[in-house]
Amino acid sequence: MICFSVYAAGLAFNRLYQSLLNGFDLTYPQFLVLVALQQGGAMNVGALGEALFLESNTLTPLLKRMEASGLVSRQRDKMDERVVQIALTKPGAKLANTIGCVPPQVLNATHMSLREVVALTANLNSLADNLRQHTNGLRDANIS
Amino acid sequence: MICFSVYAAGLAFNRLYQSLLNGFDLTYPQFLVLVALQQGGAMNVGALGEALFLESNTLTPLLKRMEASGLVSRQRDKMDERVVQIALTKPGAKLANTIGCVPPQVLNATHMSLREVVALTANLNSLADNLRQHTNGLRDANIS
DNA sequence: TGCGATTAAATCGTGCACGATGTAATATGT
DNA sequence: ACATATTACATCGTGCACGATTTAATCGCA
Numbered sequence: 001m002i003c004f005s006v007y008a009a010g011l012a013f014n015r016l017y018q019s020l021l022n023g024f025d026l027t028y029p030q031f032l033v034l035v036a037l038q039q040g041g042a043m044n045v046g047a048l049g050e051a052l053f054l055e056s057n058t059l060t061p062l063l064k065r066m067e068a069s070g071l072v073s074r075q076r077d078k079m080d081e082r083v084v085q086i087a088l089t090k091p092g093a094k095l096a097n098t099i100g101c102v103p104p105q106v107l108n109a110t111h112m113s114l115r116e117v118v119a120l121t122a123n124l125n126s127l128a129d130n131l132r133q134h135t136n137g138l139r140d141a142n143i144s
Numbered sequence: 145m146i147c148f149s150v151y152a153a154g155l156a157f158n159r160l161y162q163s164l165l166n167g168f169d170l171t172y173p174q175f176l177v178l179v180a181l182q183q184g185g186a187m188n189v190g191a192l193g194e195a196l197f198l199e200s201n202t203l204t205p206l207l208k209r210m211e212a213s214g215l216v217s218r219q220r221d222k223m224d225e226r227v228v229q230i231a232l233t234k235p236g237a238k239l240a241n242t243i244g245c246v247p248p249q250v251l252n253a254t255h256m257s258l259r260e261v262v263a264l265t266a267n268l269n270s271l272a273d274n275l276r277q278h279t280n281g282l283r284d285a286n287i288s
Numbered sequence: 289t290g291c292g293a294t295t296a297a298a299t300c301g302t303g304c305a306c307g308a309t310g311t312a313a314t315a316t317g318t
Numbered sequence: 319a320c321a322t323a324t325t326a327c328a329t330c331g332t333g334c335a336c337g338a339t340t341t342a343a344t345c346g347c348a
Contacts, residue, residue, distance in 0.1 A: 001179075001265070002250075002251070002254065002261050002264060002265045002268075003157045003161065003247070003250055004176060005264075005265045005268040005269050005272070006150065006153050006154050006157050006268060007154060007157065007158075007172075007176070008196075008197050008268075008269075008272050009150050009154075009271055009272040009275070010150050010151060010154035011197050011198075011272075012197070012271075012272040012275035012276050012279065013147045013150050013151065013275060014151075014335080014336085015275075015276075015279050015335095015336080016275050016278060016279045016282075017147065018336075018337090019279055019282045020282075022337095027302095027303065027304075028151075028304090029303085029304060029305095030303095035145075044326080044327090045326075045327060045328095046325090046326065046327080052152075053152050053155050053156070054155075054304095054305075054306095055305090055306075055327095056326070056327050057305080057306065057307080057308090057327090057328075057329080057330090058305050058306070059327090060327065060328055061304085061328090061329095062303080065303080080313075080314070080325095081312080081314085081326095082312070082313050082314070082325065082326040082327065083313095083325095083326065084326080084327065103145070103147070106146075107146070109274060109275055109278035109279075110146065110271055110274055111274040112271065112274070116267075117146050120146060120149075120264070120267050120268075120271070121146045121149045123260075123264050124149040124150060124152075124153045124264075125149050125152075125153075127153055127156075127254055127256065128149070128152050128153040128155075128156040130253060130255040130256070131153070131156035131157060131159075131160050132156050132159075134160060135156065135163055135253075138160075138163045138164075155305080158306090162306075162307090171332095171333065172334090173333085173334060173335090174333095188296080189296075189297060189298095190296065190297085198335075198336095199297095199335090199336075200296070200297045200298065200299095201297090201298075201299080201335080201336065201337080201338090202334065202335050202336070203297090204298055204299085205299095205333085205334085206333080206334070209333080224296085224343075224344070225296095225342080225343055226295065226296040226297070226342070226343050226344070227295095227296060227297080228298095
């Protein structure tokens with residue numbers, strides 16, 4: 001049951017990250033947003049969703065919470081009022097740097113070599129790509 | 145970022161399963177419960193939690209929903225009134241057989257050979273084991 | 289026997305994740 | 319130009335997932 005192994009590994013990562021992040025008042029998905037913005041720079045909600053494989057119905061409330069805690073700013077785009085630009089605030093950027101220490105701790109917890117982790121990551125990425133293609137195929141078939 | 149790859153693969157599996165299961169009025173975690181009970185037979189909430197890496201705060205409401213839809217029974221143990229035994233009902237057992245067709249479809253969607261899937265599953269299981277040990281170590285350190 | 293400690297579920301509050309839908313702004317075609 | 323379609327984001331309802339706490343039953347042990 002590959003699906004269950006992925007599910008259980010996801011639960012395990014989530015719990016470990018919550019433990020490591022609870023001093024920063026950050027959830028694991030919020031941590032991912034912070035990292036995505038640090039690596040990709042400011043971007044709109046849609047682009048953030050493409051990076052994290054999430055949609056606005058998940059991101060909008062999450063980003064509002066992060067805005068409320070002062071980590072990101074949300075600004076309507078002047079050129080296209082439909083678009084909302086998300087950017088790290090100064091405290092957000094600072095926190096993004098501070099939590100750089102967390103992923104190495106997680107890597108250590110895996111008890112795996114860097115080589116093994118890289119290989120496993122690549123396999124998971126291609127697996128997820130295939131699953132997404134299949135899911136999208138099903139969706140498109142239902143529409144037409 | 146191994147954690148993100150696991151996270152994204154989990155999202156992808158969840159979406160694919162929701163698509164495949166939505167004709168059965170089942171969520172993905174409910175599907176996992178059904179399979180666990182089919183494979184392990186009737187068991188109490190704690191044992192189910194060990195099998196699925198979940199606790200009563202997640203399982204109790206989920207099992208109540210499955211009881212409401214007639215798939216499982218919940219019975220206080222006569223010998224120890226604290227424990228609640230969970231068993232498949234006849235419709236639940238029937239549905240568990242019916243959805244046996246779903247995992248092969250998922251395997252097909254992975255576009256991976258059985259050998260690759262088995263190897264990836266083993267790697268994920270040992271990874272999750274290591275993460276759980278580390279998380280439990282952190283928890284115990286905080287208690288003492 | 290009886291009382292404090294432990295255990296198994298349940299409850300509560302918060303935050304994702306997602307399908308379905310709504311709203312407002314922009315793009316497109318005639 | 320203007321109605322229609324499309325797009326970007328937001329809203330709503332449901333169901334996990336989890337930390338913290340509660341309740342009730344059982345255990346341990348003097």
